[in-house]
Amino acid sequence: MKLLREVCVVAGKDLRSEFRTKECLNAALSFAIVILVLFSFAVDPSSEQIREMSGGLLWLAFAFAGALILNQSFARELPNDCLDALVASPVSAAALFLGKAAANWLLLMIVELVCLPVFGVLYNMSWLGQWPLLLLVFLLASWGVTVIGTMFSALTVNLRLRELMLPTLIYPMMIPALMAAMQLTTVLIATSGVPPEDWIWVRLLVGFDIIFTSLAIALAEVVLLG
Amino acid sequence: MTAVQANNLWKYYGDYPALRQISFQLETGQCLALLGRNGAGKTTLLRILAGLSRPQQGILRVLGRESRDPNSRASIGILGHGIALYEELSALENLKLFASLYGVADPEDRARRWLERTGLDTVSDSLVREFSRGMRQRLAIARAFLHEPVLLLLDEPFTSLDDRAIKLLQGLLGEALARRSTVILSTHQLREAMELSTHVALLHRGQLTFYGERPAEMLSDPTWLYRTHGES
Secondary structure, eight states: OOOHHHHHHHHHHHHHHHHHHHHHHHHHHHHHHHHHHHHHSSTTTTTTHHTTHHHHHHHHHHHHHHHHHHHHHHTTTTGGGGHHHHSSSSSSSHHHHHHOOOOOHHHHHHHHHOOOHHHHTTTTOOOGGGGGHHHHHHHHHHHHHHHHHHHHHHHHTTTHHHHHHHHHHHHHHHHHHHHHHHHHHHHHHHSOOOOOOGGHHHHHHHHHHHHHHHHHHHHHHHHOOO | OEEEEEEEEEETTTTTTEEEEEEEEETTOOOOEEOTTTTSSSHHHHHHTTTSOOSSSSEEETTTTTTTOOOHHEEEEESSSOOOTTEEEEEEEOOOOHHTTTTOSSSHHHHHHHHTTTTTTGTTTTTGGGGGGHHHHHHHHHHHOOOOOOOEEESSTTTOOHHHHHHHHHHHHHHHHHOOOOOEEEOSSHHHHHHHEEEEEEEEETTTEEEEOOOOOHHHHHTTTHHHHHHH
């Protein structure tokens, strides 16, 4: 209960700061939409081919836009030495990490949920019939992306080239989650449901989330204190 | 009761020993002035005491526990170089946040009381980024004191404070010591420090060259310790 309260306090603080400035949200949303628009010029939006690469296209846009949100997660603690005050408080490193990850997760979900209708319009695709499963895939994959991104955001926060280092480090780690998300999103948009052989990707996402969340919680104290 | 017990602490930055063989013991209700030139290791030692950094060697007990123990951290108040306040949050939101992080029972009530105490109650809903330097300093002082810490770690607290903030901080430190809280402050402002301190430690290149009760000579001549135990 104490952990949950601390997680909510940290997440609430990050979300309040972000909604007040909208720095990351505006940047991530604009970037994701620009990627979708540019791709619509590069390929024929009405072709069958685009249906088969819809998951890849969407998740590339989400991954790139997500890096903008994740980069700021710990960087926003640097002015005025706020990170020191957080780490010195009695809040556990795990709660601090989970609170930040939860805020990033929500922000990434907002970007995804805004981009999905834009994608539907630009590429003439209907995804409404599969929205509950699509939402599940988005929730699971976004958590996987967020949990790795938040951990590496803490690791790279004091690096001079952190804007470059973070994506370089996190994308290779995200490959299993991104592959599963791309495959499942494509299947859900192109067909009427998830065939039995593709449920392995859902299990992979769940396993990925559990493993990396546990690892991140276990390593949070070491990452924050060095 | 012992507030801080440090035994043979060593801290390296790369190969450079920032702290060497630091050992001292401070009882509750005592006030230690941590003196030394720039780069002597004062901030490093305070960061270790605050649980923000780990020594590579040695044993440290803060309020009878490990320094990273959540119960120890809940009882420590820190005022560092940065004000540790969020620019995009209001004064009230900042104090409520830290009161919540420290598990204060009614964060809003406590935050409002401290805003009143620091004379910031009329601007409680204004964002910190709109505050003047003096207002930020007073808010930072409120942030450090609002959970009623029993150990206060202050890193050059009087530097760049305006008169009002100095008076506020001195009053709060006096009250804290009267409650038998323990205070450790690093400072270059020797006169202010000597008025408060019961003990003095002099750090020179990471080593304690003097630790003990405040010498009587320092009241009339604050630089006495530097001349007798430090570099000239």
